Amino acid sequence: MSRQIETEFLQYVKKIEAYKEALSLIYWDLRTGAPKQGVEQRSEVIGMLSSDVFNMSTSKEMAIYIEALEQANDLTEITKKTLEECKKDYDRNNKIPAEEYKEFVILRAKAESIWEEAKAGADFALFQPYLEKLVGMTKRFIGYWGYEGNKYNTLLDMYEPGITVEVLDRVFGELREKIVALVQKISESPNKPNTSFLYKHFPKEKQRQFSLDILEQMGYNFQAGRLDETVHPFATGLNPGDVRVTTKYNENDFRTAVFGTIHEGGHALYEQNISAELIGTPLCDGTSMGIHESQSLFYEKFVGRHPSFWQNNYDLLKKYSSGQFDQVEHDDFYRAINESKPSLIRIEADELTYPLHIIIRYEIEKGLFNDEIEVKDLPQVWNEKYEEYLGIKPDHDGNGVLQDVHWSGGMFGYFPSYALGYMYAAQFKNALLKDLPNYDQLLEEGDLLPIKEWFTEKVHKFGKLKQPLEILQDVTGEGLDAQYLVDYLYEKYNKVYQLV
Amino acid sequence: MSRQIETEFLQYVKKIEAYKEALSLIYWDLRTGAPKQGVEQRSEVIGMLSSDVFNMSTSKEMAIYIEALEQANDLTEITKKTLEECKKDYDRNNKIPAEEYKEFVILRAKAESIWEEAKAGADFALFQPYLEKLVGMTKRFIGYWGYEGNKYNTLLDMYEPGITVEVLDRVFGELREKIVALVQKISESPNKPNTSFLYKHFPKEKQRQFSLDILEQMGYNFQAGRLDETVHPFATGLNPGDVRVTTKYNENDFRTAVFGTIHEGGHALYEQNISAELIGTPLCDGTSMGIHESQSLFYEKFVGRHPSFWQNNYDLLKKYSSGQFDQVEHDDFYRAINESKPSLIRIEADELTYPLHIIIRYEIEKGLFNDEIEVKDLPQVWNEKYEEYLGIKPDHDGNGVLQDVHWSGGMFGYFPSYALGYMYAAQFKNALLKDLPNYDQLLEEGDLLPIKEWFTEKVHKFGKLKQPLEILQDVTGEGLDAQYLVDYLYEKYNKVYQLV
Incomplete structure (x- = not known):
């Protein structure tokens, strides 16, 4: 029956x-x-x-x-x-009562277009009433849904099941403290990399060729995917046999396309390698935003920004470029692409300062949903936190509190996934080294397939069959721990900025 | 209520x-x-x-x-x-009983893949049982649907409402007789055009640029469309604000892309200019296959193969090509692209012999559904007709009776639309000349928008609000008449082959 x-x-x-x-x-x-x-x-x-x-x-x-x-x-x-x-x-x-849900959907559509206008005009007052309504309605929804421990937990659970305010306070607290200190040391270092050669003209078509080569190396399956151009890069898995990557080309900074493609390629490897038996079910997807981000960030940071990766690919890059690297030693190139400098815009941030952008958003969201921060005070709170953590202050709300689309779409609770993914990736790296101790050598030889295969066995194939923290536990034998990311960042930036 | x-x-x-x-x-x-x-x-x-x-x-x-x-x-x-x-x-x-319809859908899917195999191996016997079943089931369907006058009329009605065997026998009879005679005269003409310069290397990207320029001239709206590459070119209207053209590039024969793009562009103009008030109804579509084809063929033949069109565009073509036309006079170019020669493959046929390919298929389909021809005899019937009308005989069934996909998809009654569209186009041309007597001059000046606007007012905007013969009557004041097409072909080929 x-x-x-x-x-x-x-x-x-x-x-x-x-x-x-x-x-x-x-x-x-x-x-x-x-x-x-x-x-x-x-x-x-x-x-x-x-x-x-x-x-x-x-x-x-x-x-x-x-x-x-x-x-x-x-x-x-x-x-x-x-x-x-x-x-x-x-x-x-x-x-949620049907009427309220409908109201929310309409509000969201309206808010997104108002947000665009507000961002362009750096006019927070314009967006404020919409954001207030979005926050208000979301609070009512939390009332309907219920919560455990902290109201914000209900929102976190939508994107990262198992992750709570308690966990985030711990790991983000540790990250914030350690990164702020490192950023400070770097700012005082006299050994800044020379980056002037990065901003030369690199034709789009050549960047595309290089991007395709790198995707191929990563083990991206072109029989099950394609690379297209877009304004805001993304990867999308229609089904495991059709997982598309998009990228953006900046002809005066090749890094946009290269690291963007590697990042989206990491997402795509996840979706291409979900077990075929999950097709046609909701399990045929990444298990959470954070685990998804762990895959993209692993490839972007631990592969794409690794010196051994460029040991192998620097000549190829030179071949496609128009001579801009001819006089640049590999080590100088490596230091240049890993420059770190506090900046205002999250999506343009370097890998060291990036988590601080996320932590600021987390603290603000947590405050909003626990009635400790009011929407009207957001510009001030935002600017103070940027000054405190990054030592810089937005000159207007357009590159401050209005910069991200998420809130206008009612996506509260999403931001932490970005930093969680980064921590997961560092923990995965540590586990992977036990199985592939010759990791640096694999990168140097361009033999990236064993890495993909390792992730397929440990992460990809399960789709949503396993919860995020279950995967983390099974792969690493541990829970969430910020220390691995901190260690990576210290070791790397000590080297790049010759701090020690 | x-x-x-x-x-x-x-x-x-x-x-x-x-x-x-x-x-x-x-x-x-x-x-x-x-x-x-x-x-x-x-x-x-x-x-x-x-x-x-x-x-x-x-x-x-x-x-x-x-x-x-x-x-x-x-x-x-x-x-x-x-x-x-x-x-x-x-x-x-x-x-149709649900069970039978389902059986037909499954049979069709199977038959299409068998047909591909049969065509590749020139093996009619492999395809024959499937074709017999397809014809048999379609005959049963005609039994369910009923018919007037001739069983084949029911099939014609699916693609070209109002067109009957009686009408087609008349116009196709006239066309066949006149074209066969003209083909004969041409074959005896000593004034054959020199075509050797056509087959030079013309880079794909340059062909694409030229194609885009021509679409622009035609009045194709790129805010409501895009041009992509494909194997079998087509145009598709998702809605009037999104009508896409595809084309195919042959780097050793630029005509494939150029005339293909103009042809599909003609289809696209139709769909882009259907009245917006029809969006969201089944009326937001071309009214019939034949009227649709009249638009593509009008642009392909009466615009794209017109000497005045090339008066305006020959320099542009030269600019994009790699010198292949530098020593070729406009008139020699015009004659070359209008070469006519009996050939075996319908989709590669020139504009004069093309209708004969259609008439052969019409006569065969009519015979099949009136129990005058049996499926098993098709190869023989086919070859005899090619010999009789075109003076050539397929060397195997792969470039004979197996060449087209239509029958394997159960699309009986579709072929006549191609030739009907051509006759409609010639009749429209005659009507258009009364409103735009300076037609040749418009082409010479590249001012094609008045032509598009004329068709929008007379044909496009109505979508399916009017039936095909209703449009023909409203635009030309007449019913279907093959004479206009015959006149056009005689005038043109007399000139190209200097027959008079």
């Missing part, structure tokens, strides 16, 4: 996933060159398909499946976990 | 159209570079969305809408015509 319901349930879920795949393709298309004048009507299509997904996920039919199967004890592992995901979605969406 | 049902009906239809738009994007993507390994799962998505479209079009709900609204006399013109389209679809699909 339950076997038949199980089959029907999986068929039902498969249909939801099919709509989601169509939506992913539409979004990819919109961000890689869909004609402008078709967008309005395309939004209608998005609306229809999104409603289908929402309606099916919250339907009476879904409730019946959940109820019928929850008691079954002969479900396959995949069905069981799929059911858990569906139930989580069902509960989350059904607890 | 009926106003509310009308609104609900239009909302229902809008949803069907949204699924179709998502499907169009998926097909475009599959044909312009979707990663191979994702295709299997993408087929599942196509299957789900196609089922949604089919189920909604044939549902009880649709039946209720049709019944409720058919009697209403206060419907808007758009609702009325939308209802007619929906009813036509509903009747066609509901008359």
Whole structure:
């Protein structure tokens, strides 16, 4: 009996996933060159398909499946976990009154376009009432959903199940202290790298060729993917056989495309290597934003910014460039691409100062949802924290509190994932070294496949079958620990800035 | 009361159209570079969305809408015509027993892959049983659908409403006789154009630049479209604000891309200029295959192969090419690109012999569905007709009876549209000259917008609001008449081959 319901349930879920795949393709298309004048009507299509997904996920039919199967004890592992995901979605969406959810969706769409305007005009007052409403509604939602320990935990749980304020206070506290001290030491160092040669003209088409070569080295499967150009780079997995990478080219700074491609390539390797048996279920996805980010950051930082990686690829880069590196020694190149300097914009930050940008956002969000910070005070709070942690202050709110899109989309609780991913990556690196002690040599020889294979076995293939902290525990034998990232940063920057 | 049902009906239809738009994007993507390994799962998505479209079009709900609204006399013109389209679809699909329809869909998928194999191996016997089943099932369907006058009329009606065997026998008979005679005269002419300079290396990127310039001249709106590369060129209208053109580049024959782009550009102009008020209804589409083809062929033949067009664009072509035309006079160029020579492959045929390829297929299909020809005899019938009309004979079935995909997809009745479009185009040209008597001069000056505007007012904007023969009558004041095309061909080829 339950076997038949199980089959029907999986068929039902498969249909939801099919709509989601169509939506992913539409979004990819919109961000890689869909004609402008078709967008309005395309939004209608998005609306229809999104409603289908929402309606099916919250339907009476879904409730019946959940109820019928929850008691079954002969479900396959995949069905069981799929059911858990569906139930989580069902509960989350059904607890909010339909009218309020609709209001929220409309508010969000409006807020995003107001935010764009506000950012362009550096006009926080314009955005403030919308942000107040978004925060207010989200607080009401937390009321519906309930919370454990801290209200903000409910938001964290949406992006990084298992991670709480208690955990973040600990690891972010440690990170903040250690990074602030290191940033200070660097600012006093007389041994600054020369970076002038980075900003020479490097034709887009040549950058693309180099990017393709690097993706190939990483083990990105071009039979299951493609590389396109976009304004805000991303990777998207339509299914494991179709995982697309996008990048952006700056002809006066090749690093944008190269490190952007490696970063998105890391995301893409994750999605390409999820086990095929999970296709058609909600498990066929990265398990969390943080674990996803661990994959992109691992490749960007521990591969792409590693001296051995450039030992192997510097000649190739020279070949594609127009002579800008001809007089530059490998070591000087390595130091230049690892320059660290406090800056205002998160997405342009170097790898050392980046976590501070995240920690600032975390502290602010936590304050907002625990009624310790008011929206109207955000510009002031923001600027004070930038001054305190990074020693710099935005000249206007456009490159300060208004810089990120997330809040206008109601995505509170998302930011911590970026820094979590970085810590996970450092912990994974430590575990990986035990299995691949010749890591530096592999990079030097351009033999990156064993690294991909290691991650596929340890992380990728499971999709959402395992929770993020379960993966971390299984791979490293430990819980979340900031020390590995701190050690990496100290060792690296001591070297780059010749601090010791 | 009926106003509310009308609104609900239009909302229902809008949803069907949204699924179709998502499907169009998926097909475009599959044909312009979707990663191979994702295709299997993408087929599942196509299957789900196609089922949604089919189920909604044939549902009880649709039946209720049709019944409720058919009697209403206060419907808007758009609702009325939308209802007619929906009813036509509903009747066609509901008359076939569900089991048989399913069997047909499966057979078709199988037959297409067998056909590919059979074509590659020039092995008609392999394909024969599948083709027999396809023809057999289609005959049964005609039984369900009914017919007037001739069984084949029911198939013609699916692609070109209003066109019958009686009409085609008349116009195709005339065309065949006149073209065969002209082909004969040309073959005897001593004044053959020199074409050797056509086959020089012309880099793809330069061909693309030229193609973009020509599309721009035609009035193709790049804010509502884009040009991509594909294997089998096509244009696709996702909505009037997003109509995409694809083309194919042959670096040793620039004509493939140039005339292909102009052809698809003609299709695209049609779809870009359908009235916005038809968006979200089935009327937002070309009214028939033949009228659609009239637009592509008009631009390909009456614009793109016109001497005045090249008066204006020959220098531009020279600029993009690598010197291959430097020693070639405009007139010699014009004659070369208009060379006519009987050939075996329809899609490679020149504009004079092309209709003969269509007429052969028409005669064969008509014979098949009137039990005058048997599938097993097709290779022989085919070869005899090629010999009779074109004076050449396929050396094997791969470039003979197996060359086209249509039959393997069960698309019987489609071929005539190609030649109908050509005749429509010639008739439109004659009408257009009355409004734009300075046609040649417009081409010479590259001022093609008045031509596009004329077609928008006369054809494009109506979408499916008007039937094909209604448009022909309204624009030309006449019914279908082969004479205009015959006159054009005689005048042109007399000149190219200096026959007179």
